[in-house]
Amino acid sequence: MDAAGGVGSVEGGAFGAGKAGAPFDPMAFIRKPQVILRIVSWLFAIVVFGCIRAGCWSEAICLYNGDSDACNYGTGIGVIAFLACLGFLVVDGLFDNISSVQHRKYAVIADLAFSGLWTFLWFVGFCYLTNRWSNTLEAMVLATNKGNSNAQAAIAFSFFSIGTWAGLTVLAVMRYRQGSAAAFAPSFESNQSQAPYSSYPGGPENVDPYQAPPFTGDKGPAPEYQPPTY
Numbered sequence: 001m002d003a004a005g006g007v008g009s010v011e012g013g014a015f016g017a018g019k020a021g022a023p024f025d026p027m028a029f030i031r032k033p034q035v036i037l038r039i040v041s042w043l044f045a046i047v048v049f050g051c052i053r054a055g056c057w058s059e060a061i062c063l064y065n066g067d068s069d070a071c072n073y074g075t076g077i078g079v080i081a082f083l084a085c086l087g088f089l090v091v092d093g094l095f096d097n098i099s100s101v102q103h104r105k106y107a108v109i110a111d112l113a114f115s116g117l118w119t120f121l122w123f124v125g126f127c128y129l130t131n132r133w134s135n136t137l138e139a140m141v142l143a144t145n146k147g148n149s150n151a152q153a154a155i156a157f158s159f160f161s162i163g164t165w166a167g168l169t170v171l172a173v174m175r176y177r178q179g180s181a182a183a184f185a186p187s188f189e190s191n192q193s194q195a196p197y198s199s200y201p202g203g204p205e206n207v208d209p210y211q212a213p214p215f216t217g218d219k220g221p222a223p224e225y226q227p228p229t230y
Contacts, residue, residue: 027224034111034171035092041164042085047157049078055150060146062143063080064132071079074129074154083162105179112172119165126158 052074056063071086091107098104111116131153141148 022095029093032092034168034175035089037164037167037171038085038089038092039109041161041168042082042089044157044161044164045078045081045085048154048161049075049082051150051154051157053076056154061140063136063148064129065136066140070129070132074125074158077118077125081118081122081165084118088114095143101179105176108172108179109175112169115165115168115172119169120161122161122165124159125169126155126162129155 052071056071056074060068062068062071088111091111095104095107098107129151133155136151
């Protein structure tokens with residue numbers, strides 16, 4: 001950050017990223033923990049909404065005990081999670097080249113907020129689908145000519161998604177804390193490493209730099225007044 005403490009350019013790493021302007025390294029990018037979890041979450045989202053759309057509808061009847069809201073909920077959070085993962089993957093790829101510390105902070109906060117929210121929504125979705133499926137009669141499954149594998153797969157991958165999105169939330173918290181510590185450290189260290197104030201110009205070199213300034217010490221008694229002679 002610059003001296004004003006505002007939105008300066010990044011001199012070194014901040015919020016878990018390297019120095020701004022560094023060349024993009026695909027292998028290093030793929031090995032980042034948040035990128036790995038995001039790709040896995042993206043695949044899980046495809047499985048959830050794909051299974052529901054392909055195998056949990058028979059005309060207008062939802063296989064989860066006929067509750068269309070259950071099918072719509074699972075599809076909705078799956079599609080949004082799919083799109084969000086793509087968006088955050090793009091942000092992850094550009095993150096090292098974001099020169100503004102404040103913009104990096106906003107990106108990490110957005111990741112933290114969304115990941116935390118979707119962890120909760122996946123938990124709700126898992127409980128909701130499990131409850132509806134447990135109340136589904138075998139006769140309804142047979143009547144719709146749909147197997148139960150798609151419905152069960154959607155429930156299973158909803159559960160797995162809770163773990164991956166919780167992991168993304170934890171990583172976002174770690175990156176936020178790392179960025180906050182990095183933003184504080186340079187200012188603190190620069191204050192500690194400042195050179196001491198030098199003595200008055202032209203003064204002796206081997207004098208305590210924190211000594212009292214010249215002409216401020218004890219001047220002794222004032223001379224007696226001498227009347228002028230004519």
